[in-house]
Amino acid sequence: MGISKRTHLSKTLLKNTKNPSFSWHFFKHLISSPSSNPSPQSISSITQILASAQMLSEIDELHHLLLHRQPPEASRLSLIALAQSSAKSGLLDKALSQFQSIRTRFPAKPPPIRLYNALLEASVKENRPEFISVLYKDMLADGFSPDTYTFNLLIGFFCELGHLDDARKLFDKMPLKGCRPNEFSFGILARGYCRARLSFQALELLNGMRDFRCSPNQVIYNTLISGFCKEGRIDEAERLLEQMRNDGISPNVVTFNSRISALCSVGEIQEACRVFRDMQKDNGMDLPCPNIVTLNVMLDGFCKGGMLEEAEDLVKSMKKDGVFTEPKSYNIWLAGLVRNGKLLEARLVLEEMVEKGVKPNTYSYNIVIDGLCKEGMISEAKSVMGLMRSNRVIPDTVTYSTLLHGYCSKRKVLDANRLLHDMMRDGCFPNTITCNILLQSLWKEGRILEAEKLLQKMNERGYGLDIVTCNIVIDGLCRRGKLDKAIEIVDGMWHHGSAALGDLGNAFLGLVDDTYSGNKCLPDLVTYSTIINALCKAGRLDEAKKKFIEMMGKKVAPDPVIYNIFIHGFCKHGKISSAFRVLKDMEKSCNPTTRTYNLLIQGLRSKQQIDRIHDLINEMQQKGVCPDIFTYNSLINALCEGGRMREAASLFDEMVQRGVFPNVSSFSLLIKAFFKACDFGAAQETFEIALSVCGQKDALYSLMFNELHNGGRVSEAKELLEISIERSIDIEGFSYGCLIEVLCKEDRLEDAHELLNKMIDNGYILDPASFMAVVDGLGKVGKKREADKLADKMMDMATHREESNHMVAKRRYSEKESSHRQLSEDGVGESNWRSILHRDDGSGLAMKVLKRTQKGWGQGSVLSLQPRKNDFVEDWEDTG
Structure with missing residues (x-):
């Protein structure tokens, strides 16, 4: 077959790519002639067609046909073309089988280096390191010297694995093997260093490029600028930008997008915004104008940084300019709204997309469904799936898996199981992630x-x-x-x-x-x-x-969580010195977190080492680790346990000044301590402050009532209970039954009777046992009719209690007010203290009242203490 005919064959095959069966039969018919000699180009074409159509048995047949062609050299060249094309088509296993045929049949003529490179590239793409090693060694054994392309492939592979030392060794070996690194070699290794946050090592590469007669280009500069920005080295990034200009390379929009994206990723939103604003201004700086990528990156940065007002302004500007038209932009805005708890607004954005003709995709709906599920709003998430179907968008595995996770997190395994059946009925089959969600739920149940x-x-x-x-x-x-x-x-x-x-x-x-x-x-x-x-x-x-x-021996690097596990374990078992030894070792590999210090503080609290707690909080602040509400609650608890309530009270002022607002637990600790010290006036004043700062929390009322009752202050307890009833406070945690019994014993039957009727009239479902003392008392004084009437109410209450077991005012209970948690081995219980941040009178009122309380309870603030020197043993273990 002549050259023109072979070219004609390739063109004919390419014209019939949409009919792979015809192409295969046509090709097979042509090469069946003994005189035919298909070109490598035509073999590559038919292989690509068969691979795209997943006609794998036909590729095997082609392999067999080419293996027995004559003359042998034509067979060898054809097999090389077949193996190379198979590798490029992602059929690595078949390519390796074809490669083995070449090695076996033509041992004296090793395959060309371009085939090795194709096989290596396919092995890299499929992450098959075992083949990479074998092929590389085989290449060297055949006497081939890897070329620059080979080295670049291997350097890139090692960089992807994070094996930068191996990548650098290969890079340094290139000149020794007669290969000169090109700009791609430098760029690949520089990107590897930057991803590993080793941008200064990448900078050394840039400075060494000229030694190999390579000129820096936009790509490597953009890589380095982005790398330094991600590491928070903004000055170095700016210096590189100037160097880029001095080298005659104009920064392009990619340069600026890289800077903005990197700055946003490390939380430097204001700096990213400055760069973005510079791009928008026409100030003679010859800067590129923002493109849609720039706008989307900045919008994402605003959303992730919680700057919703700025994000909304940018959305309005994009709409005005007619560029807020792509699903990607809408999806970024949707994710931002959901992330910041604006679920209703996100739902409205979905509706707006439909109205504007921007069809929401599956990802759009999944964003909203995921946000609703994370907030426990499963029925609302299910309704969004209904909206999704009505707009002819098919739920995918992610949609179903998200809802499944929502049901499982609510311990609704039966509902999850029904949803799984619906999923498979709709032809959407579970994947490993779906099964893992169900598996975890079943284990927990x-x-x-x-x-x-x-x-x-x-x-x-x-x-x-x-x-x-x-x-x-x-x-x-x-x-x-x-x-x-x-x-x-x-x-x-x-x-x-x-x-x-x-x-x-x-x-x-x-x-x-x-x-x-x-x-x-x-x-x-x-x-x-x-x-x-x-x-x-x-x-x-x-x-x-x-x-x-x-774990360390297996090259599994530790993180703060695993160190915290050890610190918690040692503190729990009283081995405080060992816990501090872990902290010392931790600082060598990763930064301690707020939780790290909180665990140590709780360990010290168990030993009543209050001065060391103060030292540790000072150390936190010196190292840039912010104390949180748990930190201060632990110190307040320690001070209260040590009878140092005035110091604990003065600590509230310090908390507020540092932006850490007291929560219900903070006040509860102090109230209980004052009651224990029989300082009822201070307890009452603290209670009033707590209500002004935290709001009308059920937990505060129940705590105060129970402490008053336990302290024998019956009249005050009764008065507080009556106030709670008027304010519709949930009294489930009140020991009201005991109070009623005490009132009856103190011959205050009318007060007890009146209190019971008041609770019933206000719709409370009470413990039937609380009626007994009043019913008996009424009977003893001859008020049989009233006693019988109350007994009937008691029976009705028992029936209602079985059905509901909570008060009519359960709407408040459903808000998951769990603020009245006690200290546990893991730390002080956390209430929903974020609501304080949104109170108009929160911090300001707290400051004024707390300062007034300080004056009333005694002056003094936390003493400034000299750092204590601790002697740590060499191992984590000690005698406790």
Whole structure:
């Protein structure tokens, strides 16, 4: 076949790409002639057509045909074209099989380097490191020197893995192998350094480019500028921008978009806004104008930074300019509204999109559904799915999985199961993520048999059992007290991946070992955190330390969470010196968090080492770690336990000045301490301040009432209960039954009777036992009719209580007011103190009243203490 005919064949094939079956039969008919000699170009064309149509058996047939062609050299060239095209089409396994045929049939003539490069590139794309190593060694054994393209591929692969030392070694080896690094080599390695937040090392590369006669280009400058911005090194980024201009390279819109995006990603929204405003101004600086990418990046930055007013202004400006027309822009705005709790506004934006002819996509609806589910508004999320269907947008696996997670988080497993059936009925099949959501819910519900069946089904139906699956099972075992079995599975994962779950029992022995898939499930940081946390809770601290050492040996880097687990474990068992030793080691690899210090403060509180708590709070502030409400509540609790209530009261002023607002727990601690000290006047004044700062919280009223009653101040308790009834306070936490009984014993039957009637008249469903003392009292004084009437009400109340078991005013209860939590081993209970921030009279009133309280209760603020020197042992363990 002549050159013109071979070219004609390629053109004919390309014209018939939409009919792959015809193309294949046409090609096979032409090459069946002994005189035919298909060109590598035509073989590449037919291979691409067959690969796109997933006609894999036909590719195997083509492989067989080409393998037996004559002369041998024509067969060799054809097979090279086939293997190269298969690799580029993403058929790595077939390409390697074809490559092996070439090596076997033509051992004296190794394949060309371009084929090695194609196979290496395909191996990199499919993340198959085992093939990369074999191919590279095979290339060297054949006497080939890797070319620049080969080196660039391998350097990029190592950078993606985060193995920058290996990438740098290859880069440095290039001149030794006769390859001169080009601008792509420098750019690839520079991007790797910048992603690892090592921008100064990338800068060294830029400065060394001229040694290899390479000129810096826009790409590498943009990479470096973005890298320095992400590291918060704004001055260095600005200096590079000037250097870029001095090199005669004009910054383009990509440069500025990179800067803005990087600044937003590290929370430097104001600086990003300054750059954005400069681009908008025509001030002779020859800056590029913002494009839609710039606008979207800035909008995303405003939304993530909580700057909704600025975001809304930008949206209005984009609408005015006619550029707010793409689903991507709307989706950014939707996500911003949802993130900032503006769910109603987000719903309206969805409707606006439909009205404006900008069709919301599945992602648009999923944003809103996810936000509603996270707020526990599952029925509203379900209605958005209905809206989605009415607008002919098909829910996807993410939609269903989000709703499933919502149901499971509400412990509505039956509803979740029904939704799963609906999902499959609609032809939307679960994936591993969906199954993991259900699996985790079943473990938490204690429905172990169902969880095990689900695990079996996941394996049988080919859903990958990923590391999340393994971690769910390991966590479930730890929660059930089967810690040793969990450890056994973790040990097995290093050898068998997810197949180690087969150790759960005979039902799981068929789990597939994914060793050869290239994606073996190996224990990660979550795995070790789960095991170490369980060991610490069980008091097996030595074993926890051994697991930590094992983790480090396996190159699993620790994070603040795992250090906090150890600190909590040591503090819980009274080993404070060991906990501080962990802090010292932690500072070598990662920054301590507010929780880190809170755990240490609670440990010191258990030892009543109040002065050291003060020192630790000062240390936090010196290191830029902000104390939070838990920090101060721990100190308040320690001071109150030590009888130092006046110091605790003075601390409130310091809190407010530092932007940490007292919550219900803060005041509760102080009120209880004053009652314990029989300082009822101070307790009453604190209660009034608490109501002004925190609002009319049920927990505050119940605490004050119970403390008054327990302190024998019956009249004040009765008066507070009457005020609570008038204000429709939930009295479920009040010991009102005891008060009624005391009133009856003190011959105040009329007061008790009147109090009962007042509660009934205001719609409260009471404990029937609280009626008994009054009914008996009325009977004893001869008021039988009134006693019988009250007894009838008691019976009615018992019936209603069985049905509802809470008051008619349950709407307030449904708001999840859980502010009256006590101190626990994990820290002071947290109330919904964010509402304080939105109170018009919150901080200002708090400052005034707290200062007045200080004057009334005694002067003095927290003493300034000299730092204490602590002697730490060399190991984390000590004698406590």
